[in-house]
Amino acid sequence: MAGILNEDANKVVEELEKLREKYESPLKKSVGMIQIYLKELIDEPLAEVKAAREVSGAAGAEHISEPTLSVSGQVMIEKEVQKTRDLVSDIVQEHRNLHKVVSRCGKDLDKHFEADLSGLLRNEKDAEGVVENRQTINKLMYEYFLDTGMSEVAEALKREAELPIDSKEEKASEDLKIVIELFRKREIVAVIEFLEASIYKKVPGYTNLLFDLHRQHVIFLLEENKDIKLKKDEALTYCRNFQTFAVEKCDEISHIMGAVFSYSDTWKSSTPDFKNPVWKLRYKNLFHPNNWLVVESNLAKLVSKINSPVEVLLTIGAKAMPSMLSIKNVLTRSPLISSEELPISVEIPNPIHSTFTCPILKVQATESNPPIRLGCGHVISKEAVNKLSANRNTRNTRHGNGFRWKCFYCPEDVNMQETKRLRFT
Numbered sequence: 001m002a003g004i005l006n007e008d009a010n011k012v013v014e015e016l017e018k019l020r021e022k023y024e025s026p027l028k029k030s031v032g033m034i035q036i037y038l039k040e041l042i043d044e045p046l047a048e049v050k051a052a053r054e055v056s057g058a059a060g061a062e063h064i065s066e067p068t069l070s071v072s073g074q075v076m077i078e079k080e081v082q083k084t085r086d087l088v089s090d091i092v093q094e095h096r097n098l099h100k101v102v103s104r105c106g107k108d109l110d111k112h113f114e115a116d117l118s119g120l121l122r123n124e125k126d127a128e129g130v131v132e133n134r135q136t137i138n139k140l141m142y143e144y145f146l147d148t149g150m151s152e153v154a155e156a157l158k159r160e161a162e163l164p165i166d167s168k169e170e171k172a173s174e175d176l177k178i179v180i181e182l183f184r185k186r187e188i189v190a191v192i193e194f195l196e197a198s199i200y201k202k203v204p205g206y207t208n209l210l211f212d213l214h215r216q217h218v219i220f221l222l223e224e225n226k227d228i229k230l231k232k233d234e235a236l237t238y239c240r241n242f243q244t245f246a247v248e249k250c251d252e253i254s255h256i257m258g259a260v261f262s263y264s265d266t267w268k269s270s271t272p273d274f275k276n277p278v279w280k281l282r283y284k285n286l287f288h289p290n291n292w293l294v295v296e297s298n299l300a301k302l303v304s305k306i307n308s309p310v311e312v313l314l315t316i317g318a319k320a321m322p323s324m325l326s327i328k329n330v331l332t333r334s335p336l337i338s339s340e341e342l343p344i345s346v347e348i349p350n351p352i353h354s355t356f357t358c359p360i361l362k363v364q365a366t367e368s369n370p371p372i373r374l375g376c377g378h379v380i381s382k383e384a385v386n387k388l389s390a391n392r393n394t395r396n397t398r399h400g401n402g403f404r405w406k407c408f409y410c411p412e413d414v415n416m417q418e419t420k421r422l423r424f425t
């Protein structure tokens with residue numbers, strides 16, 4: 001779905017670009033002409049008369065007549081105004097065509113967006129009605145907001161939902177507020193100083209973040225509204241901070257240095273020069289405005305030290321949802337399959353198990369019946385283990401102080417001492 005919407009959005013941008021390319025220069029020209037006429041035919045004669053009156057004093061002023069606009073001057077101005085008017089109405093007309101492309105985004109969104117996601121899970125939780133569930137979700141969202149640097153939102157949620165938060169998290173939340181505020185003001189040097197003097201420099205991932213902060217500061221220096229030579233010099237001087245990374249970030253540093261040397265004012269990420277081949281082929285990614293967002297999110301993650309699972313949950317949910325929806329359709333349409341559970345594997349990145357269903361007893365694991373990993377690596381429920389080990393059928397042989405039995409999935413003997421309880425979180 002993201003692909004389809006992305007395509008739609010790209011089309012809108014493309015159409016807007018076309019519109020801009022077609023009308024920007026004639027419109028500018030036309031408006032420029034009007035401004036020249038106004039200046040030469042109206043403003044200047046008025047100013048001249050005013051000046052002459054001032055010079056000749058009160059008595060002489062009466063003899064200097066008001067300036068008049070000649071008929072030909074009037075015609076020229078009117079003609080130019082009409083031209084501009086025509087251009088604007090052309091733009092309005094073409095702009096209407098643009099609506100088709102824009103409304104396509106909405107239509108595609110409606111078509112591919114599933115509003116009703118209920119009935120997908122067997123053990124659906126009541127998120128709104130049960131206070132405990134609601135607070136669990138609120139806490140998850142609180143952590144997610146902190147993790148992404150939205151500390152004000154997290155604070156508001158904590159207050160309004162009356163979330164119990166311990167003091168350690170409060171401290172992280174305060175520090176987070178400071179660094180994110182500085183970062184958003186682009187005071188990167190201050191952010192680095194704060195981190196260097198804090199406990200966060202011991203957190204894994206700090207070195208990479210520090211490098212990214214230095215890199216973004218170089219980009220910031222280059223994109224400032226200053227004389228090009230001056231800011232290039234400043235950026236170059238700042239690049240000395242990369243010295244400590246010389247070994248492990250050698251390629252990246254040379255890439256940044258290359259950008260500093262060849263930087264041109266037309267590369268600004270807010271108004272990039274789309275046609276410049278050096279910018280486009282080599283440095284487009286380095287100057288991409290999204291880099292700021294990525295570094296901000298990493299900075300928030302480092303300081304909040306939470307590593308919110310919401311992002312993982314959303315990614316998995318988004319990946320699993322389409323196949324789960326189609327399974328749901330099959331299940332509800334087919335009279336053969338009743339509400340009984342049907343285990344179907346859904347492809348997701350980095351598979352994570354939140355529940356476990358015993359392949360032998362076909363029941364979901366619980367606290368009293370947890371999943372047990374056998375020596376061979378296969379996992380069954382504790383009840384199944386108990387039943388199988390107690391069963392003195394021909395498969396089992398007496399061994400030491402218990403019965404040895406074979407795994408259901410591979411021919412390996414099970415040694416009870418090698419079994420291990422698994423926990424799914």
Ligand SMILES: [Zn+2]
Pocket residue numbers: 374376377378407408409410411412
């Ligand atoms: Zn096995």
